[in-house]
Amino acid sequence: MAERYTIGTLARQVGVNVETIRYYQRRGLVQEPAKPFGGIRHYAQAHARRLRFIKEAQRLGFSLDEVGELLSLEDGLHCREVEEIAGQKLVTVRERMAQLSKIEKLLAVLVGQCHGNRGKVRCPLIASLESATA
Amino acid sequence: MAERYTIGTLARQVGVNVETIRYYQRRGLVQEPAKPFGGIRHYAQAHARRLRFIKEAQRLGFSLDEVGELLSLEDGLHCREVEEIAGQKLVTVRERMAQLSKIEKLLAVLVGQCHGNRGKVRCPLIASLESATA
DNA sequence: ATTGACTCCGTACTTAAGTACGGGAATAGA
DNA sequence: TCTATTCCCGTACTTAAGTACGGAGTCAAT
Numbered sequence: 001m002a003e004r005y006t007i008g009t010l011a012r013q014v015g016v017n018v019e020t021i022r023y024y025q026r027r028g029l030v031q032e033p034a035k036p037f038g039g040i041r042h043y044a045q046a047h048a049r050r051l052r053f054i055k056e057a058q059r060l061g062f063s064l065d066e067v068g069e070l071l072s073l074e075d076g077l078h079c080r081e082v083e084e085i086a087g088q089k090l091v092t093v094r095e096r097m098a099q100l101s102k103i104e105k106l107l108a109v110l111v112g113q114c115h116g117n118r119g120k121v122r123c124p125l126i127a128s129l130e131s132a133t134a
Numbered sequence: 135m136a137e138r139y140t141i142g143t144l145a146r147q148v149g150v151n152v153e154t155i156r157y158y159q160r161r162g163l164v165q166e167p168a169k170p171f172g173g174i175r176h177y178a179q180a181h182a183r184r185l186r187f188i189k190e191a192q193r194l195g196f197s198l199d200e201v202g203e204l205l206s207l208e209d210g211l212h213c214r215e216v217e218e219i220a221g222q223k224l225v226t227v228r229e230r231m232a233q234l235s236k237i238e239k240l241l242a243v244l245v246g247q248c249h250g251n252r253g254k255v256r257c258p259l260i261a262s263l264e265s266a267t268a
Numbered sequence: 269a270t271t272g273a274c275t276c277c278g279t280a281c282t283t284a285a286g287t288a289c290g291g292g293a294a295t296a297g298a
Numbered sequence: 299t300c301t302a303t304t305c306c307c308g309t310a311c312t313t314a315a316g317t318a319c320g321g322a323g324t325c326a327a328t
Contacts, residue, residue, distance in 0.1 A: 061195035079248040090241040097234045100227050107224040114213040153317055
């Protein structure tokens, strides 16, 4: 039933280094499957999902500590804590989305301005992001 | 006319370390004002804006190299390059927004489920993000 | 004019997040 | 069965992004 991947195939599947997986295990982000008598550990799809999630979240600007908090939600917690953590993360996620959306609009305008144009353009990227921040 | 900040006041204003500013100068992300004869450099609001932008972009998951590319758009470039760089960045920005929006929805649901509840909840954070990715 | 705070600049140290290394065990394919 | 490939695990190295340090110069207030 449970798919049985070795750490190597798991790593290849997800596109990370074996050492990275082991590093995440040491940090407690990924649980290390029990080792069968003097043998080799086996992993399942759940591990692959978790690894992909970690990589996504990192790309979104979360540190591994923060990723750990997000994962703790997945792992099941009491409601008080969930409300606490999820609530906080929700705020930062929304902030980031707002910032990204500003940048997105600006980049789109820039590309639009440029289309077919052959001169130089100057872009008010910073000023506008700033007014967003203020 | 031009406001005259020392590196120290600039740093305090933006909330970064003086050494960080100097580091960004070495990396070419922030230009170093000309030094008056045997004296002390002076900075203007434009520098503060640029520093804040760098910090924002970092929080959104851009490396300093990527931030450099974004800043190059601000600094004025030929349209060919702008279209190239801005177009690429636009793609990644949109991807990130999509991912964040998935996480946002999930967190919101979680918090909602919890509200008033006193038991445990388990959250399908990873599974759903995964289906978003696939 | 002197003192205290700050700047300048180069070099060295730190932290987070990996990556690599190496020797011994396990296991899969010829 | 032998041999090549993985795995296991600890330790050490690397890279990106800062941070700290120290000695000499500068500026502003007493």
